[in-house]
Amino acid sequence: MKEKEQGLLIVLSGPSGVGKGTVCAALRKRDIPFVYSVSATTRPPREGEVDGVNYFFTTKEKFEEMIKRDELLEWAQYVNHYYGTPRRYVEEQLSAGRDVLLEIEVQGALQVKKKFPHGIFIFLMPPSLKELEHRIVSRGTESRDVIQNRMVMAREELEMMKYYDYVVVNDKVELACDRIEAIILAEHCKRERMMKHYITALEEEK
Numbered sequence: 459m460k461e462k463e464q465g466l467l468i469v470l471s472g473p474s475g476v477g478k479g480t481v482c483a484a485l486r487k488r489d490i491p492f493v494y495s496v497s498a499t500t501r502p503p504r505e506g507e508v509d510g511v512n513y514f515f516t517t518k519e520k521f522e523e524m525i526k527r528d529e530l531l532e533w534a535q536y537v538n539h540y541y542g543t544p545r546r547y548v549e550e551q552l553s554a555g556r557d558v559l560l561e562i563e564v565q566g567a568l569q570v571k572k573k574f575p576h577g578i579f580i581f582l583m584p585p586s587l588k589e590l591e592h593r594i595v596s597r598g599t600e601s602r603d604v605i606q607n608r609m610v611m612a613r614e615e616l617e618m619m620k621y622y623d624y625v626v627v628n629d630k631v632e633l634a635c636d637r638i639e640a641i642i643l644a645e646h647c648k649r650e651r652m653m654k655h656y657i658t659a660l661e662e663e664k
């Protein structure tokens with residue numbers, strides 16, 4: 459009998475402004491069968507962001523409680539705010555055999571890698587640093603100081619690319635999505651090759 463396989467844990471990281479949110483929104487339209495983890499954060503909501511959809515917006519005190527109670531799979535401080543992945547949802551979905559996508563920054567991704575070494579780690583790259591700065595500025599959601607901080611972080615984050623399994627350039631949104639979709643498909647094929655029940659089925663047919 460076919461045993462229930464765990465879903466794939468897919469981690470997408472990349473510097474602020476590279477287009478993670480844009481690429482994830484475009485992936486959602488493609489109806490790829492995976493679920494998205496919603497992070498908790500102490501950052502204030504931007505215009506149009508909805509609590510429980512974009513993030514669970516919370517206070518520093520409540521976030522620190524979640525850390526204490528071990529309710530987060532990983533967490534990090536990023537430009538003066540906390541961000542973290544609620545553990546329960548991810549574990550439940552993976553156990554139900556669903557693929558889960560986490561969109562998180564690099565410190566958190568490295569924590570996840572320790573816990574899920576078989577996760578798929580994808581780094582989204584800007585075509586150039588100049589284009590990255592242009593994207594952050596043109597998004598218009600951050601003050602000049604925050605943009606400068608994010609550019610400093612971006613240079614550090616790009617150094618961490620070496621820890622990822624895949625690098626995807628976000629030159630064109632749809633091309634970046636094609637590449638991510640191809641990676642997930644390939645990872646499923648790889649996993650199927652390793653599955654015992656296929657080998658058993660072939661042997662039974664002999």
Ligand SMILES: Nc1nc2c(ncn2[C@@H]2O[C@H](COP(=O)(O)OP(=O)(O)O)[C@@H](O)[C@H]2O)c(=O)[nH]1
Nearest residue numbers: 474475497533534536541542543561562563566
């Ligand atoms: N470690 C960690 N990072 C997160 C989480 N959620 C979001 N982030 C990252 O935090 C950084 C800042 O996110 P945000 O303030 O929404 O800005 P933006 O993604 O750059 O537009 C981004 O690199 C996100 O990928 C999380 O749960 N854990």
Ligand SMILES: Nc1ncnc2c1ncn2[C@@H]1O[C@H](COP(=O)(O)OP(=O)(O)O)[C@@H](O)[C@H]1O
Nearest residue numbers: 474475476477478479480593597628629630631
């Ligand atoms: N491939 C792309 N080409 C041009 N602009 C892009 C591309 N991807 C994203 N953008 C733009 O760059 C800005 C930052 O994108 P966003 O998705 O908010 O980045 P992140 O979530 O990584 O911080 C947005 O204004 C978005 O429209």
